[in-house]
Amino acid sequence: MRILITGGAGFLGSHLAEHFLGQGHEVIVLDNFITGTIENIKGLLNHPDFTFKKQDVTDYIEVSGRLDAVFHFASPASPVDYAQYPIQTLKAGALGTHKTLGLAKDKKAAYVLASTSEVYGDPLVSPQPESYWGNVNPIGPRGVYDEAKRFAEAMAMAYHRTHRVKVHIARIFNTYGPRMRKNDGRAVPNFITQAIANKPITVYGRGRQTRSLCFVTDLVRGLDKLLHSSIHTPVNIGNPDEHTILELARLIKRLTGSKSRIVFNPLPVDDPKVRRPDIRLAVRQLRWKPAIPLEDGLKRTIEYFRN
Numbered sequence: 001m002r003i004l005i006t007g008g009a010g011f012l013g014s015h016l017a018e019h020f021l022g023q024g025h026e027v028i029v030l031d032n033f034i035t036g037t038i039e040n041i042k043g044l045l046n047h048p049d050f051t052f053k054k055q056d057v058t059d060y061i062e063v064s065g066r067l068d069a070v071f072h073f074a075s076p077a078s079p080v081d082y083a084q085y086p087i088q089t090l091k092a093g094a095l096g097t098h099k100t101l102g103l104a105k106d107k108k109a110a111y112v113l114a115s116t117s118e119v120y121g122d123p124l125v126s127p128q129p130e131s132y133w134g135n136v137n138p139i140g141p142r143g144v145y146d147e148a149k150r151f152a153e154a155m156a157m158a159y160h161r162t163h164r165v166k167v168h169i170a171r172i173f174n175t176y177g178p179r180m181r182k183n184d185g186r187a188v189p190n191f192i193t194q195a196i197a198n199k200p201i202t203v204y205g206r207g208r209q210t211r212s213l214c215f216v217t218d219l220v221r222g223l224d225k226l227l228h229s230s231i232h233t234p235v236n237i238g239n240p241d242e243h244t245i246l247e248l249a250r251l252i253k254r255l256t257g258s259k260s261r262i263v264f265n266p267l268p269v270d271d272p273k274v275r276r277p278d279i280r281l282a283v284r285q286l287r288w289k290p291a292i293p294l295e296d297g298l299k300r301t302i303e304y305f306r307n
């Protein structure tokens, strides 16, 4: 296959690129380096089947030759990042989705959209099944990401229904692993960086909010299965193993052997109180479920941050 990945120099995009190259496919990566880094794809640049182009996905995308699949993974994805780049986040999700769907239609390529558990907002239902419509504040600080991705899903379904593009919508829940940016502001990189330096571990609120963390290799396996499936409606991809943020902070402190104190800082606006994917659809239809336990994945991530 010949596969295009937008945001391919980002955390998830670079793992996807590596995965497909490893399977013998040809990979073209587009990234504008707002949150992606050249470091993430350094190991791929000399691969004969790898091409990189610096491009903003909100501009017209020109790719010569055939394409079998388009993965639209370009977007700031950490709450700190999308608060810093609100307009770019809206544009990547809206204009970028339009451009990449147009490209997939033209090339008769399959299309995989990186959607998100944020479409459920601060959910009133837990765990969250795909049938839940969500509880999103459109004008809050997270609205720029949540609404861009909700628009992206609507656009993908419209291209599917109108132009028969084979779209696949992955609702990606919290994912962690090597190549997360140290300073991307999310809980896992923050806690690991703080713990390794024996600096205070910053838990927001009282740390009672929950998240369910999926190791990146599990996620990539799920996305690959989604690409090869015949499901065109959204599918949750994530690990249902749910923990409070305080538990996560304590676990990282233990695994790093850190002397850090745990401190409590204010909870960000609209921070979801619970998050846990209902993955019955993926289990049944994709024959996929995550395999890496949290402790194992965290150890591998800590190792990456230490190096």
Ligand code: UDP
Pocket (backbone or CB within 6 Å): 078, 079, 080, 174, 185, 186, 187, 188, 190, 191, 202, 203, 204, 205, 207, 209, 211, 245, 267, 268, 271, 272
């Ligand atoms: N969080 C925290 N301390 C930090 C960073 C994040 O307590 O230094 C909390 C954050 O408020 C949220 C959870 O950890 O409740 C997960 O945050 P993250 O930024 O990783 O992603 P989110 O799931 O909110 O998109």
